[in-house]
Amino acid sequence: MLRLAVLASGGGSNLQSIIDAASAGSLGPLYPVLVVVDRPCGAVDRARTAGIPVEVLDRRKWGRRLTAALETVLDEYRIDLAALAGWLSILDGALTRRWSGRMVNIHPALLPKHGGPGMYGRRVHQAVLDAGDAESGCTVHFVSEGVDEGEILDAVSVPVRDDDTAESLAARVLVQEHRLYPRVLAELALTIDPRTDPSSVD
Numbered sequence: 001m002l003r004l005a006v007l008a009s010g011g012g013s014n015l016q017s018i019i020d021a022a023s024a025g026s027l028g029p030l031y032p033v034l035v036v037v038d039r040p041c042g043a044v045d046r047a048r049t050a051g052i053p054v055e056v057l058d059r060r061k062w063g064r065r066l067t068a069a070l071e072t073v074l075d076e077y078r079i080d081l082a083a084l085a086g087w088l089s090i091l092d093g094a095l096t097r098r099w100s101g102r103m104v105n106i107h108p109a110l111l112p113k114h115g116g117p118g119m120y121g122r123r124v125h126q127a128v129l130d131a132g133d134a135e136s137g138c139t140v141h142f143v144s145e146g147v148d149e150g151e152i153l154d155a156v157s158v159p160v161r162d163d164d165t166a167e168s169l170a171a172r173v174l175v176q177e178h179r180l181y182p183r184v185l186a187e188l189a190l191t192i193d194p195r196t197d198p199s200s201v202d
């Protein structure tokens with residue numbers, strides 16, 4: 001068994017797709033055992049409904065100490081793999097280095113295009129439309145110090161339509177996110193070993 005934490009800041013539909021995949025037995029050895037949020041958000045209700053413990057690390061309370069608090073929580077719950085699913089707080093380099101290869105993110109565009117600091121939510125899809133791209137999509141990648149710059153694990157493309165708005169494109173991309181993320185997590189789980197001592201990753 002591998003212990004999965006999902007980190008969220010929003011509605012939590014990607015979290016839900018991971019919960020549903022786990023319930024269906026399609027996450028392999030991976031079990032969501034913790035949800036961490038950095039603000040009150042819809043993901044909390046989804047986690048509680050599924051009976052998964054929630055840790056609220058409110059970014060207004062923790063400020064620059066949020067990363068350290070997160071690391072403590074991940075260690076307390078003996079987390080093997082962490083999945084960012086709409087998590088908006090930027091994590092500092094000490095944590096991303098220590099969690100290298102054990103922390104992944106999903107981005108709602110085809111990286112390396114339309115990523116980086118400030119590129120989240122509607123802005124990503126508007127940037128795709130403004131650039132006149134023929135396609136967008138979603139990308140799952142390892143988390144590294146540079147925002148949205150870690151090694152790409154997999155991506156799915158989605159055509160951009162002439163009449164797309166940022167909202168319609170976001171909705172079409174999100175459908176693919178819900179398919180891509182659980183699949184990549186299940187595949188990744190087959191390649192990593194459980195952490196026997198979470199504090200000794202580096």
Ligand code: GRF
Pocket residue numbers: 008009010011012013014015085086087106107108120121174177
């Ligand atoms: C998704 O588009 C995800 O790719 C992005 O933020 C959105 C989160 O949606 N990082 P949800 O909270 O999973 O519904």
